[in-house]
Amino acid sequence: MDDSGSISIRICLDGHANSLALNKDNNCIAVAGRSLLKVFSIESDGFSEVHNMRQPQSNNKSLNLTFSSNAIAWSHLDTNVLATSATNGAVSIWDINKFGRNKQLNVYHDHDRTTHAVIFHQTDPTLLLSASQDSTLKLFDLRERSSCVSTFTSTESVRDVKFNPFNCNSFASVSENGTVQLWDIRRSEKFVQQFTAHSGPIYCLDYHPTHQWLATGSRDKLIKVWNMSSVKPSLEYTIHTIAVVGRVRWRPERKFHIASCSLVVDYSVYIWDVRRPFIPYASFNEHTNVTTDICFKGVPDILLSTSKDSTIYKHSTKDAQHPAASANPQSGSINFRGDLLFVCKTKTKPTIPPMIPNSGSSTKLNFLKKHTHDTVDSAIPALEDWFHLAKSSLHFFTMESNEAATDVMKIDDALTKTLKKDYMAFRACAIDYKFKTDTQTDFLTLLDYNSNIARKHGRANVAMLWNLVKMVYKTAPSKHNQVNHLTSQVSNQSSSGLSGITRASGSFGTAGIGMMSSNAASNSNIHPDGSNDHSTQNLFGTSSNDEVFDANDVSGTITVPKMLVPDLEVEVFDENMNHNNIDHQHLRNGFLYTGPHDNDVIKELPACSSSLINHDLTHTHYKHHRNEIERDIETSPPPEPPCILTVPTNIDIQFWKPFQVLADCLMLQAEVGDVQTPTAILICLGDRRDDLPIDHFVQENWLQSYVDLLHRHQMWNEATEIINISWMPSICQLNEQSTVIQTTCGECGRTLQKGWFCKHCKSTDPSKCVVCHVVVKGIYAWCSGCCHGGHIEHLQQWFQTNPRCPKCNHLCEYD
Amino acid sequence: MFDNQVIHTEHRDVIHDCSYDYYGQRMATCSSDQTIKVWEQNEKGQWVVSSSWKAHSGSIWRLSWGHPEFGQILASASFDRTASVWEETVSDKPGPTSTSTKRWIRKTNLVDSRTSVTDVKFGPKTLGLVLATSSSDGTIRIYEAPDIMNLSQWTLQHDIPCKVPLSCISWNPSVFRLHAPMIAAGSDSTSNEPKVFIFEYSEYNRKWSKTETISSITDSVHDIAFAPNSGRSYHVLAVASKDVSIFNLKPIIDQTGCSRFEVVSAAQFNDHYCTVWRVTWNVTGTMLVSSGDDGYLRMWRMNYQKGWKCICSFKPDSNTQPTVDSPPVVNQSLSTAKFFKKGSNNTQIQQH
Known part of the structure; x- marks a missing residue:
């Protein structure tokens, strides 16, 4: 016999069993059902049928109800004697050593209605107790073959009965009116004590093997544990199950563990820790129909069960599922302000895995079981030792200073500032942006105004984008203009434009646009003079600390949108760069400068420091020119106009496609999670937005997302303004939904x-x-x-x- | 600097979910102790319980707030195999026992699942009142309340079998009308199979069908979350499994008209180096918060290059004392070594 039984064994029965019983050696199982009464021996790899007390029905059409068993019990002392109770009230005594029909020793027909339970006395092998629907309990003496020796009359149908293991004369019964009655076998006239335990019928009970605890299971889905040591039983624990409780059994050698199965709905067998009454410690989900009876095989780790799916299972706790283990112990939520809620299970688990799987032989296991159970458990804290210690703590992190705060989390200041800025700037910009031109503000002033708003709220890159839009539309009133004309216009504007652009620092906008304007400048042979560059440097020097974090953001790789020369990509690799070391020295034209600091150095590196700048050259024709540009951007500002900026005369002037660039910028802005800026720009552009190669569906999505975001911020007026101003029919309709005012x-x-x-x-x-x-x-x-x-x-x-x-x-x- | 407020929930068991409502002003918590609590902030900024009730007869795994357009509604998913929809009602007369006149009423109990309901989520409001549940029997169920004024009547619209036990689902929250309804589901089975599935609703066929399976994730998945779309041309999905992964789902327009996605792994992090239980997004989908068994909370942020970086990590309960004494810690056996990050980082404490 192998107790470790790591597999569950399934065998088919003829019809299902209502009840099971183990013999005193725990090596045989008897099962009883409507048309079934069998004994199986339990082996390591399965069950084998030993006895079958029901002969095949040959001619008898009507089923003999005397054999339709409800419950079965095995004598605690005599391994051959079994008792069954039948749906017609008959109680039968069986001796499995006899042959044929002689197996049935005796039948008592004392009960008028269904007998729900039958039990043997622990110490007296001749005493048998039965509980019946006819609201009586009857005590039989097996030597008295005609009728019972005493009758205990209750007021309501009795569903289950158990002898008290601590007092051989006492037993407890539970009944359908929700009461528990305690009796003395010597006093049949009246119960000793009675108390109401449940609000519905009680279907089962079990005495704790070592403590003065009585567990009851009821239709109200509760298992209650009563402390019986005092005069008046007191409620110790209440377990909340999900279905009507059909059977309860205490787990041997585990003080707080109890197994249960239910009568309906739920097919699983659960083991509960009474100290954690809401979630099962373990569950066995093998059965495909309602489990009818459960029993521990004398040891804590083997559980036998019968089910209406006509099977017997031998479950090993090793194979059990632990619902709590797969349950989510943590959770979090962020609101629009960036406040963070976080729930986590309090650390009560030891940093030790649960028990190492048993690989030892059965003898070793028996040894452990018998002698060193306690030491095994204390050496390696098993799941069951800390299972009940389950509590969570809820944390609320906010960036607003909060009176209720209990302590302060030391987190990088720049980070929280950035997070806070995200929220503040979104709100502020949503409120302050202007979308309509009027008599005072023409289109360009409007763009300028919005740019200033963005800058005011610390979003330099967004301000940058507004300036770019302004620059594009200042010079390119319509798509059909000559682009040649445009570039020269840009060149003329470049010195003011550039300073406007470079005033902002930090993130992408600057990076891309700074690049572009330099390109434009060099393209038309107008070099930014030294003073201009110096002013750039100064402006960077004065840029606020807020921007540092944004700069951190960009520090990965920088890809410049396609502009002057198609397919030109400049990437700055700084994977190994320590972000804390970024200072303003490194920010040049918005790039994080990590290369050589000096013009002289770069001259010594004719390959243009290829480790730092990775350029994807497809046309060698432009190579020289590009190197010039890259140097222009990547090197430190020269004290005087450097000679390397002299542009060879054989360059083809590339057409700059401003609308494509602008569209790309807006798209990127949306992709990185800022839908506000592209939406606002599109709105401000008015009819000019048709110049941009942006799909109408994309525009609609932006508007819709922005409106949704404003709603989340509860900025109804701003949202309505956007809806009213929008040019998409589907967005305009948003205001016409849901609200009906009857006059x-x-x-x-x-x-x-x-x-x-x-x-x-x-x-x-x-x-x-x-x-x-x-x-x-x-x-x-x-x-x-x-x-x-x-x-x-x-x-x-x-x-x-x-x-x-x-x-x-x-x-x-x-x- | 974060102000950390430790809230005493008085839940009697592990809290499995906490969630802000749509406006981020209220929150709800649910626990194994079978109760749901709804919280509000008082003028001092303290969170106080506004309602607490026993909602199920089993552990409550997840909560989902409905869009406020439909009222103050919550959905809960429980171990007791049901999902419920709750609505807060304000009665005119104060009750005899309580001063609060707000009560949460169970509007419906969805009992179709035969096993534990592991997740429940309200769909984006543009779809009306729809609810998706996932259960460990491997089925996604889509319910709809045809009349948004009647929360008691929900019809089971779709039943999507997945064959593997499901642990989590997420709706694509996009409100854009041209984005077809989309659901991502994750499984926590222990088999070595793909665990993340994307389903899409086809208006033409009027049914849900599996459009993608993310084959790169074969470890059990505990949480899954679509980022708010915020006008992006692609969808972003975060997966909490053995660690945090972020995927971009870019729609592909092909000739057959079938909807397909190009699934690109945008980021894959090993920082937790253990089971990650939860991923959650901010409202614009630019920041992801993940929490794992290492006890750390990590924030991930997308930079302007669309790259993801960990911007901070901290341990929330490092300053707070646990309420119960831990069993004594004994020497760690070598068999646990694989759960530890090899080498430097001793601050991470593993929990398996």
Whole structure:
């Protein structure tokens, strides 16, 4: 016999078993059902049938109900004697050593109705107790073959009964009215004690083998553990299961563990730790129908079960599932402000894995089981030792300073500043951006204004993008303009444009655009003079600390959008660079400069420091020129106009496609999670946006996402402004959904069909102000109760002094 | 600097989920102790329970807030094999026992699953009132309330069999009308098979079908989350498995009209070096927070090069004392060595 039984064994039965019982040696299992009464021996690799007490029904059509067993019990002392109870109330005694029909020793027909349970006395082999639907318990003496020796009458159907292991004369019964009754076998007239345990029928009970605890399971889905040591039983633990409890069994050698199965719905067998009453410690999910009975095989790790799926299973706790182990112990949530909620299981687990799988022989295991159980457990804290220690702690991290804060998490200041800035700047920009030109602001001023807004709120790269838009549209009023013309225009603008651009520092916008403007400049043979570059440097020097983090962001690789020369990519690799070391010295034209610091050095490196700059050259024709440009960008600002900037005269002037660049910029901005900027720019562009090669669906998605984001920030006015201003029919419709306002005539109370003319009163009175009696033009405010209203200012004034409606005099108030 | 407020939840067992509502002003927690608590912040910034009720007869795994357009609604998924929809109602008369007049009423109990319901999520509001549940029997169920004013009536619209036990689902939260409804599901089975599946609803066929299987993830998946779309041309999906992974799903337009995605791994991190339980996004989808068995909370941020970097990691409970005494820690056996990050980092404490 192998107790380690790492596999579960399944055998088919003829019909299902309602009950199972183990013999005193725990090596045989008897199962009983409607048409079934068999004994199997339990072997390491399976069950083998030893006895079959039911002969095949040959001619008897009607089933003999005496054999339709509900419960089975095996004598604790005599390994040959079994007892079964039947649905017709009959209690049968069996001797499996006899042959044929002689196996059935005796049948008692004392009960009138179904017998639910039958048990043997632990110490007296002749005593047998049964519990029945007819609300009686009967004690049989096996030597007395005709009838029972005493009857215990309860008030309600008795569902289960168990002898008290600590008192051989005492037993407990549970009944359908939710009470537990304690009896003495010597006093049959009345119970010793009774208490109400559940709000529904109790179906099972079990005495704890070593403690004065009684467990009861009920239809109310609860398992309750009662402390019986005191005079009045007290509730010790309550386990919440998910279905009606059918059977409960204490786990041997584990003080707090109890196994249960349910009568309906749930097919699993659970082992609970009573100290953690909400989630099973282990579960066995093999059965495909309701489990009818469970029993531990004398040891804590082997559990036998029968089920309506006509199988017997031998479960090993090693194979059990642990629902709590796969349960999520942590969770988090971020809101739009960047506040973070975090829940985690408090650290109670030892940093030790659960028990190492047993690989030893069965003898070793038996040895462990018998002698060193305690030491094994203390050496390696097993799951069951800390399973019940489950608690979570909930943390709330906020960047706002908070009175309720209990401690402060030391996190990089730049980080929290950046996170906070994200939120603040989004809100501020959403409020401050202007979208419409009017008499004071023409289109370019509007762009300038928005650029300033973005800069004011610390979003230099966004400000940059606005400036780029401005630059493009200043020079290129329409798509059909000569691009040649445009480039020269840009050149002329370059010195002002450049300074505008480079005023912002840090992230992508600067990187790309700084590059581009330099390109434009060199392209048209106008070199930025030294002073200009110096001013750039100065501006970087004064840029705020806020930008450092953004700079960190860019520090990966920088790819410049396709511009002057197609396919030119400049990448700065600084994977090994320590971010903390970034200072303003490294920021040149928005690039993180990691290469040689001097012009002289770069001259010594004719390959243009190929380890730092990786360029993808497809046309060697441009190679020289590109190197020039790269040097221009990558080297430190020269004290005077450097000679290397002299551009060879044989360069083909490439057409710059400003709209494509602009579209790419907007797309990138959206891709990196800032939908506000591209949306705002598109709105400001008005009809000019059609120049940009941006798909209408993309535009719609931006608008929709931005509106959704504003809603999340509860910025209703801003969202409505966007919806109203939008050029997409599907977005404009958003304002026409969901809200219906019915207008009602204030005179007669009927709904106005159309306009303010009441058909019933034949007047336009509903449109008049109740205070001044003039037809309201503009905002009409009204009481939703009486429908009277008028000019909002008049009503405000009125309700400052009067608590009542001016028209119908009911008590009203103005919010 | 973060202000850390430790909230005493008085949940009697492990909390499995906490979630902000749509506006980030309320939060809800659910626990194995079968209760849900809804919290609000008072004027001092302290979180206080506004409602607490026993919601299920088993552990409650997940919560999901509905869009406020439909009212204050919550959905919960439980070990007791049901998912429930709750609505907060404000009664005019204060109750005799409680001063609070707000109560959460169970509007429906969805009992189709035969096993534990592992996750529940409300769909994006543009789809109306829809709910998806995943269960460990390997089925995704899509429910819909045809009348948004009647939360008691939910019909099971779709039943998507996946054959593997599911642990988590996520809707693509995009509100854009041209993005077909999309669900990602993750499995926590221990088999060596792909664990992440993408399903898409086809208006033409009126059914959900599996469009992608992310084959690179074969470890059990504990959480999955689509980032808010925020106008991107692709979708971003974070997966919590043995570690954190981020995938970009770029729609491919092919001739047959079938919807396909180009699944590109955008980032794969080994920083936790252990089971990651939860990934969650900020509202713009630019920052991801992950938490793992190492006890660390890590924040990931996308830079302007669309690259992902860990911007900070910290251990939330390093300053707070656990409420119960831990069993004594004894010498670690060598068999656990593989759970430890080899070499330098001694600050990570492994939990297996």
